[in-house]
Amino acid sequence: MIGFLVRRILGAALVVGGVVILVFMLIHFTPGDPVQVMLGESATPADQAALRHALGLDRPLPVQLVAYFDNLAHLRLGTSLYSQQPIATILARRIPATAELAGAAALVAVLLAFPLGVIAAVHKDTGWDYGSMGFALLGVSIPNFWMGPLLILCFSVWLGWFPVSGREGFASLVLPAVTLGTAMAAILSRMVRSSLLEVLGEDYVRTARAKGLSERRVILHHGLRNALLPVITMLGLQLGTLLGGAVITELVFSWPGVGQLLIDAIHRRDYPVVQACVLLISVTYVVVNMLTDFVYAWVDPRVRAAGRGA
């Protein structure tokens, strides 16, 4: 198990390193000059050169890359070109909002997806199945920019149960979490259904039934537990995406998360902020997937064994 963990961590570190280099290069080869962004289009060449020197942007690219790695190692992410605030401070204000929304959306998704998926699998080809999967299809088909305003109109404006937007307490979290979670639940519930259907046809399930176990126990203990593996993978991937910032939902609900910050920074050509956001999203994705692998290995000993054999 320890060997498995070490291999995964080393692999993740390599991926993160690659992402850092890629992001750095992409930003530097993208048209646009951060110095001109800071000083305005009419700054004199002398002023531009002075600021470029002060920022270290006149040094060779490899030297800048090494300096960038050194800064990252010391958790120095730089300063926003526009607001002049340290990027670490800006991110520190955004990450809790994004984590909060991602966690709540994942919870909504799990709470919806498992019952729907199990009902659909157990009552295959019945009205329950079609109803559950129809709901799932609806969830995945309605885009968030439409679902969000629809929920606002219904639950905020007509019924007055939740705030329209913003981040002020638990009530304001419900609608964005449902908007995001419903789409995620749609994908997960289909996964639960197909995985459970496959497992329910296995010999050991027939054996469990032959032993006289109750159907509930057969499904939950022998079926669902074994059907979880692909669902965990999918959940991990989805959670990684959510933690990277759900841009549309954040925009609709004025949720002050990382996604909205990234979009703003791209519009303004605030390169250091774009760089930090992309890096954060990549690292989050890699870490969440690594954790998913650990959970996967913990749940299924065959994965660990395969890892040893590889």
Added chain:
Amino acid sequence: MGRAVWPAAALSALLWLGGCTPGTPAARAAAPVPLRFALAQAPITLDPRYATDAVSSRIDRLLYRSLVRFDAAARPVPELAHWRELSPTRWRFRLGMRGRRFQDGERLTSADVRATYESILDPATGSPLRDTLVRVAGIRHIETPNPDTVVFVLAHPNALLPGYLTVGILPARLIAAGHHFDHAPVGSGPFAFVAWPEQNRLILRRRRDGQVFDFLTVRGPTVRVLKLLRGEVDMLQNNLPPELVRYLARRPGIRVERRPGTNVTYLGFNLRDPVTGRLAVRRAIAHAIDRRTIIRYMLGGAARPANSILPPGHWAGDPDLHGYAYDPALARRLLRAAGFGPGHPVHITYKTSSDPSSVRLATLIQYELGRVGIGVRVQSYDWGTFYGDIKAGRFQMYSLSWVGIKSPDIFRYAFYSKSIPPLGANRGHFDSPVADRLIDAAGASQNLAVKARDYRALQVYLLKELPYLPLWFEGQVFAARNDIRGYHLAPDGNYDGLETTRRVAAPAAAAGGRP
């Protein structure tokens, strides 16, 4: 832990997360009822030395006082100081009694004024205002003979100097200490900073009566309107499509106010391009666009046609300018006379940002130009790419707006032959000895009346030559719940009206409601 405990633990964690966010219901109940103002964009910085976007500048006006502000005709008027021109290159500013106390209780003196401007002039600060103050305004150095007097010494005479001294004044000792004004501003303005707990929420306190204001950023115009209807915000200003303005105007419990604005929308042309560089083509375009119909239907009447980038009410503006009438037949004739026709059609690429209203405008103009035989290909880009292309001169035709123009020096910045980027904003490479001479003459004069005359002559010439086609001055719109009173809309869209805004009834009495 038993199985049943997991859902409860998850729910508790969720409730805890929700409860940890700023402004919980309990906290709100204990705090005084704030007035909530919805913004379409959050301010980027609260340090006036770096503010270049409209929202930051408008918030900074509330937090800081400057030496000078502008009246309705964009004439500089005293705010912190009265001034006197000692010589063409020496200007004395004497601080008055008003607005001399910073938020932290310290008194504002000439040393603070000097420190503020010197920090902007210092290249190490990286202020985007430096170039204007050094090169255009001509500030060489600043003297402070006593705590109430500041003398600006210029490198060249500039009769418009006071109009450049509108930067909010910061405390000198905090500048020296490297204080972060961007997120902890300390000014002597009518409002004091309270907190900026999230990018989407800024809290200020009105100093005269302690009234708290929440500035909430809500991007989507529809969501902003729904929040107003629900009573989650008390007021909002601009950035609404006309259909939403009309919708709001019909809602009970909501009051909508409009007034003419000064921000001008225009079409810019690349004069080095073989097609848009031809005057006949530019004039044909001017005659082909039905501005009054666009204003009426697309903008809901909330604009007035423009014939110059300066509004007619500006001290150097020209109310007697006559623009190009809508005349598609004349447009076709002009194109034919220039050698264009079915065998030699005109094709123009029109660049714009991806903002929905800009794209809508581009589509309309595409249709109108198509009717006179000008084929238009619309290319919309995200703001950064679009603006980068415009600055680099990679365009044939584009639309943009000038926001908050006060000084007629804008003509030198935008139309002088030597103001090609990066030395200015002459992005279309307009190169006219006549325009240069008029700009030089207006700049050299120390008499404002003479300056105004020269600038009016220049505007007549620019309208004839059409390096820009001015389209309209956008109107200002303000919507508020009925219990909000005392807000005065400014022509340039500033938020100064909040100094007198008040709630006349308890929020519970205000109309809620189903739209």
